[in-house]
Amino acid sequence: MSLLEIENLTVHYGKRVAVDDLKLSLQPGEIVAMLGPNGAGKSTTLLSVAGALVPSSGSIRLDGTLLSEDPLKVRARIGFADQPPSLYDFFTVEEHLAFVAETRGAPVSEDHASMLADLGLASIAKRLCRELSFGMRQRVGLAAALVGGVDVVLLDETLNGLDPRAAVRARTALSKASEKGAAILMSTHLLGIAERLCQRILIMDQGLLKADVSGAELDALLAKGAGAVEALYLSLVSEPEEKV
Amino acid sequence: MKAASLIRWSNLEDRRRRQSMGGFAALPEMLVAVLWGAILAAELVRRLALVSDKDLVASASASSQLWVAAAVCAFAIAVFGAPFRLYWRRDSKLLASLPVPGTSLFALALWRSHRSALQVSLALLVALVPMGVFVDWQWALRHLLAVGIGFLGAAWLGPAAALGAGAIVASDKAQAMIASMGGEFQAPRTSWLGILPGLAATALTVALMACAPWIAGGRPPGGSILMIALLALGVSAIALLWAWTRAASVIPAAVREVAALDQEILAHVERSTPSKIERAAIALLRSPRSRWVAVKDAALLRRRYPSPYFVIPCGIIAIWIVAASQPLSYLPWAGSFLGAILVYAILMARRAQSEPVEIPRLISTLAIRRGEVAGAKNLLSSLRIALIALTAGPLLIARAPDPLSAAIFVLLASALSWLAARTR
Numbered sequence: 001m002s003l004l005e006i007e008n009l010t011v012h013y014g015k016r017v018a019v020d021d022l023k024l025s026l027q028p029g030e031i032v033a034m035l036g037p038n039g040a041g042k043s044t045t046l047l048s049v050a051g052a053l054v055p056s057s058g059s060i061r062l063d064g065t066l067l068s069e070d071p072l073k074v075r076a077r078i079g080f081a082d083q084p085p086s087l088y089d090f091f092t093v094e095e096h097l098a099f100v101a102e103t104r105g106a107p108v109s110e111d112h113a114s115m116l117a118d119l120g121l122a123s124i125a126k127r128l129c130r131e132l133s134f135g136m137r138q139r140v141g142l143a144a145a146l147v148g149g150v151d152v153v154l155l156d157e158t159l160n161g162l163d164p165r166a167a168v169r170a171r172t173a174l175s176k177a178s179e180k181g182a183a184i185l186m187s188t189h190l191l192g193i194a195e196r197l198c199q200r201i202l203i204m205d206q207g208l209l210k211a212d213v214s215g216a217e218l219d220a221l222l223a224k225g226a227g228a229v230e231a232l233y234l235s236l237v238s239e240p241e242e243k244v
Numbered sequence: 245m246k247a248a249s250l251i252r253w254s255n256l257e258d259r260r261r262r263q264s265m266g267g268f269a270a271l272p273e274m275l276v277a278v279l280w281g282a283i284l285a286a287e288l289v290r291r292l293a294l295v296s297d298k299d300l301v302a303s304a305s306a307s308s309q310l311w312v313a314a315a316v317c318a319f320a321i322a323v324f325g326a327p328f329r330l331y332w333r334r335d336s337k338l339l340a341s342l343p344v345p346g347t348s349l350f351a352l353a354l355w356r357s358h359r360s361a362l363q364v365s366l367a368l369l370v371a372l373v374p375m376g377v378f379v380d381w382q383w384a385l386r387h388l389l390a391v392g393i394g395f396l397g398a399a400w401l402g403p404a405a406a407l408g409a410g411a412i413v414a415s416d417k418a419q420a421m422i423a424s425m426g427g428e429f430q431a432p433r434t435s436w437l438g439i440l441p442g443l444a445a446t447a448l449t450v451a452l453m454a455c456a457p458w459i460a461g462g463r464p465p466g467g468s469i470l471m472i473a474l475l476a477l478g479v480s481a482i483a484l485l486w487a488w489t490r491a492a493s494v495i496p497a498a499v500r501e502v503a504a505l506d507q508e509i510l511a512h513v514e515r516s517t518p519s520k521i522e523r524a525a526i527a528l529l530r531s532p533r534s535r536w537v538a539v540k541d542a543a544l545l546r547r548r549y550p551s552p553y554f555v556i557p558c559g560i561i562a563i564w565i566v567a568a569s570q571p572l573s574y575l576p577w578a579g580s581f582l583g584a585i586l587v588y589a590i591l592m593a594r595r596a597q598s599e600p601v602e603i604p605r606l607i608s609t610l611a612i613r614r615g616e617v618a619g620a621k622n623l624l625s626s627l628r629i630a631l632i633a634l635t636a637g638p639l640l641i642a643r644a645p646d647p648l649s650a651a652i653f654v655l656l657a658s659a660l661s662w663l664a665a666r667t668r
Contacts, residue, residue, distance in 0.1 A: 052341040054497070073343075075342065086338035088257050090260035103344050104343060
């Protein structure tokens, strides 16, 4: 059985359909990139899985438990980094992480220290979140999504805006979480990250899942060399003016 | 997460936030309450200590009315704060995605409401001292009834009403039912977060007004004072019990609705635009850039904070009713209502200065002068205050035993509100 199962997920904003009948499943340890133009439905999908938005129809299950039936139990196992990251400005970095971990029922542990080190946050652990730069806030948001031993990590363009060293640190931390069995679903516009880090690539457009590439198919695509993912993306995604 | 832990974390963040503001806001809350109480006490000392024995009875009665009027305003504002403690929180977006139980969130809101009610009570107790010293302690202690009823309203009834409002906002079934009853008039979905606490504040006001004659030394108008006290206790306790049993299911859904509203990802946001009166006033602004800011502010305030557009007209109607029906003894009440809705207008002006209505960092990068931004905000806040004064003031003045004093009061209250609402 899959770790996360999304069945017939549909989200309406008034008359507009943001996500249309999405079916998706994630396996433990899988790192999945969600690509698509702005307004494709990526963030809406992530918000729905995170429990921050009630879908119009469809179901979301984690290990067989329906999110709508036991939201607290499911949300305790899902970490979500939104855009821009929601941080308590007047908590220090380590206090913010401890707070989030506590809501997930996980005590402050050595994991926190190693995660702070992995993400290059150890030196700013005692600083208030309001004093942090954009990139630092992104990294704290990522750390908050990872703390507490979550099974599913949802990232909404969290790797955007990181400097190269910070991006490497973030990739390492995500790989580590994946090795421990966490499934990672990230929306991004950075095709390079998708190619290098992810074992599966989804392409969404106008609320629809246009492509789901993984395994041998993805290997074959990547073997074509640089620009293959970009070419696939451009072939599937319509021009903005065509949508209106 | 347990309620005690959530309260501990919340207190830590709250304390640091206030300290960062500096000045008056950085002082301990209870000290601020004592200072407010001391200001009211100073006015009561002036009224009671400087009169002859012959005038003491009349002055004591007037002082009691002033004290009760202050209690009504302060407790009503504390009741109106309940939805802010539950839903319109800075962290609602984060809390919407974290597994925090609804009962813990409600316990936090209750804790904050009790603290707020305690602050008001403390200020009023400080202000009671001159009445005991200069008149009679036994008489002064009658005022404790108002403190008790006000405390129940602010600490129990307010959060329960806010939770009930959240249940309506989050329930599609309730919305469909209201829509079928409302006909062409459709109140914005989130306006219930202001309407129900507004009704709770009205009920509290009525209860305090009913007790006022007994507190001042007379007899209650019909029924016994014990009945009023028991009714206040019973209604508040039942409302709180009901709210506690519903908190687990209602609050997470309502917090999610409000958080989604802030992210502008929710279809329930009414795409309101400035009203005709606002447009006419905005047209008076010389700078086109100021006009853009004013149109933006007027539209966003209506979308994000729809309840004042319902509550303020209700307050004005209440003033008309009170002024028209009770020309003499109840005029201080009309004055208190006017003060309360002017405070609401000041709060709206403050909201126009911060997110999500204004984004200071964004506006500072745009080709618009600070004076033009301030001009737009000041125009709208001045318009609101002028409309309140012009609609509520004339009847209040006309029915007053001393129209000149009433006119001075209306002008002074409007001018002070205008100063407090100004953006610099």
